[in-house]
Amino acid sequence: MSKKVGVWLIGAYGGVATTAIVGLVALQRKLTENHGLVSELPQFQQANLIEWDNLVVGGHDIRKSTLATEANQLLNDSRLLSPALLELCQEDFARINEEIRPGIIFNVGKTITSLSDPEMTKTGASPRDLIESVKEDLKLFASTNNLSKVIVMNVSSTEPTVDASVLPAKWDDLDGMLDSNDCPLAASSLYAIAALQSGMPYLNFTPSLGTAPDALCELAEMNKVCHMGHDGKTGETLLKSALAPMFQHRNLNIMSWVGHNIFGNMDGKVLDDPENKKTKVVSKDKLLGQILGYDPQTHISIEYIKSLGDWKTAWDHIHFEGFLSTPMVMQFTWQGSDSILAAPLVLDLVRFTELAHRRGETGLLKDLCCFFKSPLGVPENNFVKQFQLLEKWATR
Numbered sequence: 378m379s380k381k382v383g384v385w386l387i388g389a390y391g392g393v394a395t396t397a398i399v400g401l402v403a404l405q406r407k408l409t410e411n412h413g414l415v416s417e418l419p420q421f422q423q424a425n426l427i428e429w430d431n432l433v434v435g436g437h438d439i440r441k442s443t444l445a446t447e448a449n450q451l452l453n454d455s456r457l458l459s460p461a462l463l464e465l466c467q468e469d470f471a472r473i474n475e476e477i478r479p480g481i482i483f484n485v486g487k488t489i490t491s492l493s494d495p496e497m498t499k500t501g502a503s504p505r506d507l508i509e510s511v512k513e514d515l516k517l518f519a520s521t522n523n524l525s526k527v528i529v530m531n532v533s534s535t536e537p538t539v540d541a542s543v544l545p546a547k548w549d550d551l552d553g554m555l556d557s558n559d560c561p562l563a564a565s566s567l568y569a570i571a572a573l574q575s576g577m578p579y580l581n582f583t584p585s586l587g588t589a590p591d592a593l594c595e596l597a598e599m600n601k602v603c604h605m606g607h608d609g610k611t612g613e614t615l616l617k618s619a620l621a622p623m624f625q626h627r628n629l630n631i632m633s634w635v636g637h638n639i640f641g642n643m644d645g646k647v648l649d650d651p652e653n654k655k656t657k658v659v660s661k662d663k664l665l666g667q668i669l670g671y672d673p674q675t676h677i678s679i680e681y682i683k684s685l686g687d688w689k690t691a692w693d694h695i696h697f698e699g700f701l702s703t704p705m706v707m708q709f710t711w712q713g714s715d716s717i718l719a720a721p722l723v724l725d726l727v728r729f730t731e732l733a734h735r736r737g738e739t740g741l742l743k744d745l746c747c748f749f750k751s752p753l754g755v756p757e758n759n760f761v762k763q764f765q766l767l768e769k770w771a772t773r
Contacts, residue, residue: 381433383518384727387493388533389436392687393582394643395447396720399458402469404429405723408462410569413721413766415748416728426728427588435476435518437568438509438533439493444470444477453691455642455686457714473505476522478514481507484563486537488650504567505555508727510573518563521709528581529572531606532723534644536585537652538564538659548599551592553673560587566593572615573604575595578730580608581724583767584656598740603733605726605742608657610760611718613638613711614664618760620695620707621668630698633674634665639682642715649681657767663751664758689715711748722748729771744770 386394403409411417414428424726445467451457481499482490483504520529543561545551554560555570565585572579573588574598581587581604588594588598588604597604610618613636624631639645648654660675666672691711705760726748733742746752747763757763 381431381522382432383516383522383524383527384432385515385527386434386527386563386570386723387480387529387531388438388444390438390440390444390447390642391397391532392447392451392716393532393723394436394446395451395717395722395725396457396716398434398444398470398473399448399466400464401429401432401434401724402466403462403554405432406464406465406469406553413717414725415722416516416725420768421635421771430728433476433524435474435522437480437514439479439480439489439497441481441494441497441515444474451716452698455688455714457687457717465514476518476681479714480533481511481565483507483569484536484539484561484565485534486650487538488647488653488654489534492534492647503556504560504562505559508555508567508571508573508574511568512575513593514709515571515575515577526731526734527575527577528620529567529568529577530723530727530732531568531579531581531583531587532719533565533584533648534582535583535653535656537650538656539563539566539586541586545594546591546595548592548595551590561578566590568602569593572773573600573602575668576600576602578602578734579604580726580730582609582726584608584751594741594753601731601737601739601742603738603742605730605752608747609719609722610711610748610750611715611722612689613693613768614750615746615760616666616693616709616711618638618758618763621665624695624697625669631665631669631673631695632698633676633694633696634689635676636678637693638677638679638689638691639685639688640715641683641685642687643682644715645679645681645685645689646683647678654679656749667756667758670707671677687714687716689713697712729767732771
């Protein structure tokens with residue numbers, strides 16, 4: 378397969394996007410191993426996935442920066458990445474940086490707005506104007522680089538919760554709201570509309586609304602394009618989706634499950650705002666009831682600790698009943714780099730989504746559910762069962 382495919386990252390200067398770009402360049406230059414990449418597992422080697430060399434990166438961001446600056450910040454503040462590797466990637470950073478365009482701000486909340494730079498934000502009289510400007514950027518990216526297709530992925534900061542109940546279920550009705558600044562949609566959904574109307578797959582790696590509304594699912598089907606989300610499953614919730622089935626299969630009654638999370642990167646700073654935090658907490662807290670068949674008492678806290686940088690820690694306390702109603706406790710600590718955990722999944726999702734698009738699949742890519750905390754259209758949250766769906770789909 379020799380045709381080039383575009384990867385358009387919303388939030389291109391963020392930690393996850395920057396780490397994914399560093400990783401892609403390292404893979405293209407044969408400077409790294411494939412650890413952490415699901416798509417490099419033996420069972421997917423016959424799936425005809427796109428080669429790393431055929432991916433071209435561009436994106437949107439609302440902050441004025443450069444990839445070199447953001448990569449060096451990850452190195453200096455969080456002790457991530459290798460100085461020698463970054464030195465070898467400078468030429469690639471400069472080339473990719475030319476493909477990063479000013480992003481859009483709409484209903485993203487005061488915290489994200491405060492992080493933006495006027496030189497890196499688009500203006501428009503209405504949401505429709507913003508959508509059209511994004512479509513122009515995507516079209517230019519595809520034509521300039523002679524791309525066969527472009528996959529759009531949202532890896533930006535978490536937006537405040539949107540009340541989906543006020544949104545119409547049909548696309549024609551929602552489309553009529555795009556000419557008003559009172560439109561309740563946030564930027565993640567405007568980006569999604571631009572991608573879907575351009576015939577480009579859209580992936581939402583964040584807890585933001587994205588393509589979750591029924592009207593946007595209808596738009597995807599109308600344009601015969603695939604999409605999936607949301608909220609990448611990388612750490613504490615990944616462990617929940619693997620551990621909860623163990624308790625369920627052994628008939629051990631979970632009475633309560635408490636998780637306390639601390640981290641200090643840009644995402645942590647945004648989630649320090651209660652409006653944005655609510656969106657994330659809801660996403661992290663949805664899966665236990667589905668797996669267990671009942672709802673134990675749960676509590677999730679997320680705290681911003683600046684000194685931690687990109688490193689995050691989760692402490693979980695599981696209080697459960699065994700035989701003869703004997704109460705027992707399991708505790709675990711999860712520590713890792715937020716961006717290092719997420720970046721390979723971003724690259725995996727691009728490869729699997731490109732395969733789906735090449736196969737002509739449309740609508741929700743439900744077989745990619747193992748990558749998401751709150752997979753759209755999929756009630757199954759057992760990680761092993763989710764992963765079996767991916768294996769069966771990719772290798773059929």
